Amino acid sequence: MKGKTCGLCGKADGEVRQDYRAPNGRLAKNSVSFALSWILPAESCKDFSECRMKFESVQLERKVNVHGQDSTCFSVEPVLRCLPGCSPVKTTSVNVGFKCFAADSTLDPSNIFDSSVDLRDSTEAHLACSCNAQCS
Structure with missing residues (x-):
């Protein structure tokens, strides 16, 4: 093999x-x-056997200037985040690539994972989540 x-x-x-x-x-x-x-992502926070997390693109928490324009950046690499209705109880810093768009542009982040990288920066990944009884 x-x-x-x-x-x-x-x-x-x-x-x-x-x-x-x-x-x-x-x-x-x-x-x-x-x-x-x-890590295998969860489908619902109601199943206690699951991790209660999903992979998603996250927005860089700070504005940056790319090619002379104020820009908003989204990760092109998936980051683990708690499902809606859940809160992180343990996190870690991860370094991921971000694609940046002019702050005044309309964007479709659905295909963000196929985008090129404009910059690399740190963001928080969730490692463990606590969920309330009325999670979605």
């Missing part, structure tokens, strides 16, 4: 530089982003 398998331990082909390959096929930039990419 050498070189014909893939997963958390890479392709088992002896090439260690490819061992941080995420399930989406992209190469993770560090071990934390790599490990978080393999």
Whole structure:
């Protein structure tokens, strides 16, 4: 099976530089982003056997100036976040790529994960969540 398998331990082909390959096929930039990419997201916060988290694009918390324009940036790499109705009880800082758009533009973030990277910055990933009884 050498070189014909893939997963958390890479392709088992002896090439260690490819061992941080995420399930989406992209190469993770560090071990934390790599490990978080393999967590299975939840569908509902009502099932206590699930992690109560999902992957999503997050907005950079600060405005930046890109090519002379004030811009709003969204992550092109998925970040673990608590489901609606849940709050993070444990977080970690992750470094991800962001795509930036002019602050006054209308954008469609649905295909953001296929976008090029304008900058890399840190954001918070949620590692554990607490959910209320009326979660969505």
